[in-house]
Amino acid sequence: MFEKALQGSRKYWALVCFLAALAGLGFILLLWQLKVGLKITGMSRDVSWGFYIAQFTYLVGVAAGGVMVALPCYFHNYKVFGRITVLGEFLAVAAIVMCLLFIIIDLGKPMRCLNVLLHPTPNSILFWDMVVLNVYLLLNLIVGWMALESERYEVPPPKWVKFLAYFSVVWAPCIHIVTAFIYSGLPGRHFWLTAIMAPRFLASAFAAGPSFIVLFCLIIRKFTKFDPGKQAIQTLGKIITYTIIINFCFFLFEVFTTFYSQIPEHMNHFKYLFVGLKGHAKLVPWMWVSLIGMFIVCILLAIPAIRRNEGSLAFCCVLVIITTWIDKGLGLVTGGFVPNPLEEITEYWPTVPEALITLGVWATGFLVLTILYKVAISINEELGE
């Protein structure tokens, strides 16, 4: 089936080359980072995780979001999603590839990363995160590929693939729960020390992931002969509506607990993010864009006419992606580190090389996605003829 990725229009190759060029640029800068160390990033003694880990956190959500397509299809036999489950599964593959890359490039000694396998440490959440991410990657790759292959030859998929498909649906929330646990069990980091961290992660994941899928569906329909189906897009729209509203509510619950209790250590992080603390306010405009944008998108999506119109739905999806990205990919990690446990403030902002390496990883992910989607679409086009 892979040969389908090797034959395509000029537009397809232009996209592949563009993404490969970005990935290459990121790779060159990564080599520089390997040579001189992580000092080329904006991270510091006080903010010891930055953009890389934040992107990983966000993309785990995108990966888990694919399950919102697979679950209705496999568990409730919702046939409308039948045509797009493979899109969800391949999106998960691309997102996990990015997650793993982000973790590895964030290591100070990436060549030692096998130490995690050689000295397995069950008390470390990072060990379990490695396990859940890799298993989820394999599950989606196998299930997606096998489903597509059996679709191509018009035979029912083998039983074990069905079993793996069910298993991957159950597994998907785990990748997000475990990633949330990386943050939520740490003493002295009051911003993260909250039981609602994992539910918040899940809610934003189940909004951001399907938003990506809706956008891809619309793009695919426009540029190829494969139609994912109007009904499927509408159902995804409803899923996004509920999950983004839940996500927004979860944030408000957090704000209530923090500010009604009046515990300074808890309030300081929120103050830093939303109003600034002791004159430090680098993230304030971003956080307000995220918060107001998320509120607006909740209202917009709740209006049926707006959700039914594919143009305005696409706009809402973009807004969901941007606002959740600011929340997880920028605010969550930095907000937890500022102020530090000694109540000192060191601000963080990604440097240019750091941002370009990040862009390179995103490009690599989209390259993987483009190739996988090309295979899926070509086969669907073939079947449609």
Added chain:
Amino acid sequence: MRINRRKFLKIASISVLGFGVKPTIDLFAGHEAKAKIKKSPKALRAKRWAMVIDLRKMNEEIAKKCIEACHLFHNVPHIPDKKREIKWIWTEPFEHAFPGQSHEFLGTELIEKPVLVLCNNCDNPPCVQVCPTKATFKREDGIVMMDMHRCIGCRFCMAACPYGSRSFNWMDPRPYIEKENPEYPTREKGVVEKCDFCAERLDKGLMPLCVEASEGAIIFGDLEDPESEVRRVLRERYSIQRKPELGTGPSIFYLI
């Protein structure tokens, strides 16, 4: 022997699995090889090493001596960029060292006091809990150790430490070492480091360097031994710990 594709894949996948499975089995079997290295008869021993810092005796000058003694011996680089600095022991104003125990009406004596801070070598260390490779581990005598050859530089321990006691080598530290001490190894970029209560000196029967340099302002001893000097001062005087409410069980006490 000819190997067809199917067979090759089978063998390859089993080998890859084995790579991860073998250490896991070892782990649950619980027979990790324990090196039997005899300790020197001169080595100082304790059930739980602890430090008591007397803030009444401590002043700017003594603190500086302690820091210098430690940083010179351990080849701690002097990096001018505050965001990237490496420090094993340093001073903080009282309000930063004890954020939960400070208030705006403190006497000037305490507010102006330089508080010497270092790794608390906690009894229940969060950094050991989160380390994915056991590069950070706790010895039987309570010292939280750092294996810089095992460390992958994930910095999870830095996120977990509620005292900001760990430093990461954002770059090669060697150009920033003014006078290298050949008795102690230098570090590479990409690993985390911290104070280890001078474990290598204790094994030679010597006290930690900061204790020696402190002119009696720091007392070091066995917390589990009721007859020890640290226990005696803790009985006689009022002491506080940094963030005791977090349950990490810091092994450093401050007399005020």
